[in-house]
């Protein structure tokens with residue numbers, strides 16, 4: 001459930017009057033998502049998504065995200081385009097929170113992942129990487145390997161044996177991945193989405209129609225984004241690696257941007273790293289989200305299994 005902030009109709013009407021978007025027809029809170037409060041807003045002109053950023057987002061970072069989405073949308077990437085208010089600014093304040101409106105994208109995320117869908121995802125990811133080339137401002141990856149140790153050290157088992165076993169099985173793998181992580185200049189870098197999971201990709205009539213949720217985007221190895229997708233898209237039941245999906249994802253990517261030899265060679269460790277990143281953030285949320293909280297905790301063990309797969313696999 002992700003409507004942390006309630007909105008009164010007159011407050012929203014007043015907010016909308018600073019844009020040229022027509023008159024409010026209706027608005028509804030959107031239950032999906034866990035980070036921010038999202039509303040679908042319908043006006044006499046169009047549909048929009050209104051996002052109120054909750055406390056995990058550092059408002060100083062928002063201009064970078066908004067600039068990236070605007071840049072990508074201008075380059076033809078089907079992603080939410082920030083809507084400028086009459087004063088030319090996209091970032092405003094509503095109900096005491098930083099707030100933006102973005103264009104509404106048609107389509108919905110897939111219930112069932114197929115190799116064909118993976119090929120389209122690979123292709124769109126590579127297009128996004130190409131389109132991001134001339135967006136020059138950099139944003140360091142806040143969840144890069146150098147930050148994992150600290151995140152991990154803040155995960156305590158709280159007396160839960162299953163969590164204790166997960167923690168004790170993770171430390172050695174973490175060190176091994178960090179030690180073998182590619183040097184900063186050894187692979188092509190650029191703007192990456194960094195969270196391209198199935199819930200962030202829309203399809204319509206079998207075609208990929210849009211990519212959302214850029215709030216983990218950052219500047220990092222392009223192939224790391226692919227490694228994130230191999231984790232997120234290529235396992236069935238959170239357990240069984242689907243080679244046909246992985247091949248389709250890579251094929252789609254390379255139709256647009258062929259990988260270098262160094263990227264190919266680095267993929268196994270990048271896949272382990274991507275599994276570790278989601279294992280850690282899920283583990284952190286697992287142990288820090290109070291029982292009875294509104295959000296559903298995501299399963300860290302699903303990423304421990306992926307990590308094991310990529311540790312044991314001879315190739316991706």
Ligand SMILES: Nc1ncnc2c1ncn2[C@@H]1O[C@H](COP(=O)(O)OP(=O)(O)OP(=O)(O)O)[C@@H](O)[C@H]1O
Nearest residue numbers: 002030032033034035036049080103104105212213
């Ligand atoms: N531009 C858009 N067009 C259409 N629907 C959208 C758009 N942006 C968001 N949504 C809808 O809102 C939901 C939540 O959005 P989003 O995933 O960005 O939220 P979040 O709180 O940042 O979530 P997460 O937990 O995935 O980080 C999406 O699943 C989708 O249904």
Ligand SMILES: N[C@@H](CCO)C(=O)O
Nearest residue numbers: 195197278281282298
């Ligand atoms: N995609 C992340 C959640 C944050 O967007 C996960 O599945 O752990």
